[in-house]
Amino acid sequence: MKKIPSAIRVSATLFLGLCVSMGAQAQDASADAPSALGDVARQSRKKHAEEHVIAKKVLNEESEDRPMMMVHACQQSSCSSLSITLPRGTNMKMAWTHFQYVAIPLPGHENDKTRAVRFYQADLLNAGDLESAKRLFLQDWFSRPYFFGQAAKFEFDESTRIDGWPATITHFTESNRLVNFRGLGLTAKAPTGTFAFACVYREEDSGDATSVCESVLNTAKIIVPEQYRQYVQPEEPADPSDNPPEENNLQ
Numbered sequence: 001m002k003k004i005p006s007a008i009r010v011s012a013t014l015f016l017g018l019c020v021s022m023g024a025q026a027q028d029a030s031a032d033a034p035s036a037l038g039d040v041a042r043q044s045r046k047k048h049a050e051e052h053v054i055a056k057k058v059l060n061e062e063s064e065d066r067p068m069m070m071v072h073a074c075q076q077s078s079c080s081s082l083s084i085t086l087p088r089g090t091n092m093k094m095a096w097t098h099f100q101y102v103a104i105p106l107p108g109h110e111n112d113k114t115r116a117v118r119f120y121q122a123d124l125l126n127a128g129d130l131e132s133a134k135r136l137f138l139q140d141w142f143s144r145p146y147f148f149g150q151a152a153k154f155e156f157d158e159s160t161r162i163d164g165w166p167a168t169i170t171h172f173t174e175s176n177r178l179v180n181f182r183g184l185g186l187t188a189k190a191p192t193g194t195f196a197f198a199c200v201y202r203e204e205d206s207g208d209a210t211s212v213c214e215s216v217l218n219t220a221k222i223i224v225p226e227q228y229r230q231y232v233q234p235e236e237p238a239d240p241s242d243n244p245p246e247e248n249n250l251q
Contacts, residue, residue: 073193080190
């Protein structure tokens with residue numbers, strides 16, 4: 001084996017020493033870099049976390065959407081709609097029955113499905129006036145076996161208007177062999193037909209349940225096709241004297 005000249009060995013030694021020195025400096029520099037980047041990352045995460053908390057505080061009940069129930073009455077391509085707005089947090093999952101309903105648990109009875117206010121709906125009813133529509137929905141439909149099995153018994157009606165269109169609120173009772181129920185029915189007439197909602201609750205829950213029913217039904221709105229909006233029916237005067245004879249208006 002040939003011997004490596006001493007000059008070459010010295011040069012190689014110096015070169016290796018220089019490489020080791022440079023590697024150590026680079027390692028020190030790289031050790032400092034993650035520390036600096038880590039500080040920046042931690043500050044960024046802290047900033048985003050603070051912004052996320054602030055965003056959560058801004059989102060309150062006023063900015064949350066409230067669920068709605070809506071029914072329609074259609075004639076050919078023209079449809080009117082009747083809608084009610086439900087309390088926030090209402091579970092919109094419908095029961096698997098022919099007539100679907102939404103249940104709103106009463107305060108203090110959230111885990112008891114029987115202690116709830118049920119809202120039923122009826123799309124286009126085969127009736128041309130409010131009285132016929134009310135009887136069809138609350139008596140004919142309610143008497144079917146997959147519903148209540150008995151027709152509702154009417155107590156009294158309240159005439160009202162929803163966005164200028166005639167409507168009736170019916171107070172009724174419903175019973176079976178085990179439970180007595182009470183309820184409110186809202187039947188409305190639009191240019192394209194009649195539709196309705198009804199809320200039903202156990203008689204023993206009348207106090208809280210009636211308040212829930214009334215507050216929801218008071219949110220009712222009717223939207224009719226554009227061609228009918230100019231024919232919106234005016235509110236009826238409370239006193240006939242508010243409508244003087246036509247001849248008294250002649251100049």
